[in-house]
């Protein structure tokens with residue numbers, strides 16, 4: 001199982017049909033599609049990206065699957081999440097780094113990612129989950145991951161359960177998964 005698939009397993013525990021979710025990094029739209037399927041016809045998915053190209057790819061994928069009606073595509077940084085989402089959410093997914101097949105110089109950054117995680121926590125309902133897949137291998141990736149871990153360690157254990165997962169026997173800088181469950 002890829003670490004991104006493991007993130008999906010966690011989301012499945014929290015997002016039910018009719019639920020509300022956020023894809024904080026729409027990219028090629030795979031996570032948005034996954035969330036849209038889980039949320040079902042009565043649910044909603046807010047998908048953020050700063051690149052028009054990413055939102056167009058996401059839109060095309062969702063249209064192809066006939067699921068675009070339950071998705072709101074937002075061209076804005078995820079650090080502005082609560083300006084666009086005015087309801088409690090069951091799941092927020094982050095898949096950090098750059099757009100595969102796009103401009104590798106446009107990447108998530110530790111300041112905005114941390115700000116977005118804090119915004120996501122304010123929106124998360126009890127029983128909800130935030131998943132963050134981070135890539136320490138590209139420039140700035142390690143610093144971003146460390147900033148996230150340092151912050152997550154400070155979360156109150158009576159309110160949140162935080163886990164950190166990566167494959168111990170993968171070479172170089174394997175991607176990592178951070179999950180935050182609101183109790």
Ligand SMILES: C[S@@+](CC[C@H](N)C(=O)[O-])C[C@H]1O[C@@H](n2cnc3c(N)ncnc32)[C@H](O)[C@@H]1O
Nearest residue numbers: 025026027028029030031049077078095099108
């Ligand atoms: C690894 S890709 C996401 C892949 C996507 N989840 C998928 O399933 O295809 C990371 C995306 O984050 C976007 N991004 C970078 N900074 C951002 C920010 N501040 N707010 C929202 N998206 C951002 C990039 O444009 C890129 O498309």
